[in-house]
Amino acid sequence: MKMTIEIDCTPQEARTFLGLPDVSVLNDKLVEEMQKRMSANMAILSPDELIKNWTAFGVGAQEQFRNLMSAAVDASMGAARSK
Template sequence: MKVTVDVDCTPEEARAFLGLPDVQPMQQALLKQMQDRLSANLGAMEPEALLKTWLPTQVSNIGALQDFFWSQFAKAASGATGKSDPRKPQE
């Protein structure tokens, strides 16, 4: 024997019929908190703020940043090939 029952109701009606609590106000409050936190943290995702946190404080402009990278490349190159500065012409 096979019995089929079709129930046509909304989720709110099913929740009330089964005696489950209505958690929608709590969900709305949590979503509001999450939205506020996300909005507050979006300021930290700006490129300028990211560079300030990732790079050392002595690197403040593009020229200094370029010199910093060249010095790192020079250190790596001198350790591998014995050359001191890759920007200088070879003699």
């Protein structure tokens, strides 16, 4: 025998019926905190802030990055030659 029961209720009514806790207040707090953090981080992603951060490392960091990229290219070329 197969039975189908259809219940028409709101999510809040379903949570109450099943005995689940009401977490809407917690959800509102989490969403508010995420919005604050995203807004704070958006300022960091502005182009002028990115340039300030990148240039703050100086020439030494730029040279290290160039060396890292050169080593990666050399390694990939060596792997291609050995095949």
